[in-house]
Amino acid sequence: MLPDVLLGKLAAVAVLSPAVVFAALGAYLLLLRTPSERVVSGVVLSALSLSLVASLVAWGSSVVAPYTFLSVELGHWFEVPGYAFHIVLLVDRLSTTMMVLVSLIALVTGRFSVAYLHREPGFARFFLLLALFSAGMLALVSAGSMDLLFVGWELVGATSVLLVAFFHERAAPARAALRVYITYRLCDVGLLVGAVLMHSLAGSASFGEVFGGAPWPGSAAAIGAPGATALALCLFFAAMGKSAQFPVGTWLPRAMEGPTPSSALFYGAISIHAGVYLMLRAAPVLERSPAASAVVACVGALTAVYGTLVGRVQADVKSALAYATMSQVGIMFVEIGLGYYRLALVHLFAHACLRCLQMLRAPAALRDAQEIRAAHASEPLPHLAIAARVLPASLVRRAYWASLERFQVEVLQQRFIAAPLMRLGQVIDGFERRWVAALSGLAERDEGRAVEAGAPGERAGAAAAAPAPAPQTKGARS
Structure with a gap:
């Protein structure tokens, strides 16, 4: 097992390396000029490789010592009387596993994008957003407090919306990004209220203090049942939006308007599972609230059924994969609601890797389907599903x-x-608008200007309405 100091530094390197690259590359693009594709991709992929190595070492240490629960404080962001925003990372089995997954999928997707987006006008913009997303997602999964988790959560949402609208010269991606943004904004209220509730109920937002120092998934949180239920439901409402659960998950197929690599990264592997991670991290709260666990399981089951039925009738590959992802994430929520947290984590890891591969190969899926049908053209059609033979x-x-x-x-x-x-x-x-106009006197000034502008028109109208003088005849002159 590595010393705690070294383990904390590795976690910090894993999170900060893509953040530093984003800041440096963004400043270079803004102040100077756009570098070559080789330079942009090389810098971002090098940072992701460093993050992956650091995450793997930290994960190996947590596996060797499975009872590791280490809080790493990197300082504080700001401080006001009565409150200080501490930047705390948490190193345990859950966080290091997710760090490895995020770094690995981001690196694979970035390497795939080098050829896929070659000579694309937004090549540098894509890799800049890839670095920002990686930093935000790594901060989310390694956060040691709800405050830092909220920061990573918002960074992931912002980059998700920007990559959905990557091809902004067309109207459809912009509309899809707007729908994703509205759904995220609506559901993120749950996470914000949950953070406030955590401060109010426990006096702190640190996971180590609220959930205890026990290894994940830990024991029940030291919060009363009513407060735990309210907190769990708020967090689950935020997770529903990010993980596209029924009925707020209709944005997921629309989000496929972005490039194929971003679809694989966000809605096949990483971002779509952020809600699952949030509920896994909140396992001690769910242990305290059976009612909230039942709600999580029921919504997950309903989403799984909905995603399965709708996904089977889709005519395009990306939509079918989107609904298949939705159904699998719903099953993960069922596992979490039933208390199978480790099973849900294994399911998350395996599903993310498989769905990322399927999303990256989506352009070739039609050709594969045609080859399979051609190979089995002489065979009889398969039997219908059991439901079709049993139901009316x-x-x-x-x-x-x-x-x-x-x-x-x-x-x-x-x-x-x-x-x-x-x-x-x-x-x-x-x-x-009327209230502001009344307070500032704009309404009276506008009315006065309208009267002044209308005065010449009124005089002209009166002159036009006046009767013309009668013509004088010779008799009249004489």
């Missing part, structure tokens, strides 16, 4: 058409959530 034909047809329509979830969201919120926002905006 009318029910099967209804389920098929409902799946094609994606169960009208987006329509219901638009009608009962998005449209009322838009109308409410317009009403509030109009009220605010």
